[in-house]
Amino acid sequence: MKPTPDQKPTPPARPRRQHMRAADREQAIIEEAVRFFAEHGFEGQTRELAKRMGITHSAIYRYIPSKEALIERVYEHVYLSRWKADWATLVTDRSRPLEARLTQFYLEYVEQVFDYHWVRIFAFSGLKSFDITSRYLAIVRDEIILPACAELRVELKLPTTGEIPVGEREAELFWGLHGRIFYLAIRRYVYGTTTPEDLGPIVRDAVRAFRAGVAPVLKDILAQGES
Known part of the structure; x- marks a missing residue:
C-alpha cells in the first residue's frame, strides 16, 4: 500500500552486512556507535545499536568486548x-x-x-x-x-x-x-x-x-x- 500524501514512507531496514573483513566490521561498529551515542547519549543500549546496524547483538561483542570498551574506541575515534x-x-x-x-x-x-x-x-x-x-x-x-x-x-x-x-x-x-x-x-x-x-x-x-x-x-x- 502506498503512503497517503500526509504520511512519510517507512525507511527500509538496513540490510545485514555480510562477508566484511574483521577490521572493516569493527570500524563500521565504531562509526555507527558515534552516530548512535551522539543521538541517544550513553544510555543508549548496544542492543539497539545492533538492531540499527542490522546485525545481532552478540556480533558487536565479538569485535569489542564491552560497552565501556566501545565508548573508549569512540573517544579515540572522535577526540x-x-x-x-x-x-x-x-x-x-x-x-x-x-x-x-x-x-x-x-x-x-x-x-x-x-x-x-x-x-x-x-x-x-x-x-x-x-x-x-x-x-x-x-x-x-x-x-x-x-x-x-x-x-x-x-x-x-x-x-x-x-x-x-x-x-x-x-x-x-x-x-x-x-x-x-x-x-x-x-x-x-x-x-x-x-x-x-x-x-x-x-x-x-x-x-x-x-x-x-x-x-x-x-x-x-x-x-x-x-x-
Whole structure:
C-alpha cells in the first residue's frame, strides 16, 4: 500500500552486512556507535545499536568486548584522532605574537571540533560522568592553557611560571577564552540555536578582545600573589 500524501514512507531496514573483513566490521561498529551515542547519549543500549546496524547483538561483542570498551574506541575515534600534535608547538612558537598564535590555534580548533557528533558526545559524557570529558580537557589544559599562560608571562615581561607557578585565577583567564569560543558549538549542536556560519571573524574578535584586556588583570593577580 502506498503512503497517503500526509504520511512519510517507512525507511527500509538496513540490510545485514555480510562477508566484511574483521577490521572493516569493527570500524563500521565504531562509526555507527558515534552516530548512535551522539543521538541517544550513553544510555543508549548496544542492543539497539545492533538492531540499527542490522546485525545481532552478540556480533558487536565479538569485535569489542564491552560497552565501556566501545565508548573508549569512540573517544579515540572522535577526540584523539582530531587533536593535532603540532598545536602545542604552535602555542609556544615565540617567533610570532601570542595573539597570532592563539588565533591560528582556535581557527584550526573550530574546524576540528565544531561537529554534531563531537559536541553532543562531549556533552553527554559530562552529564553521565564518563571520563571522556575530563580526559580531553586535561589535554587542553596541559598542551594549550598552561603553555599559553607561560607565553603570556614572557610577552608581558612578568615573572616566569618557574618563579610564580600558575594558579587557578590565572588559568581561568584562558579557560574563559576557550569557553567563549566553544560555547558557540554548544549553542549550535546542543541548544539548536542560530550561530554565525562564518566563525573566523568571531574567533579573531574573541582572541583580540582577550589579548587587549588580559594584561592589567594578570598583573593584578600576580601582584596579589593569588595566581
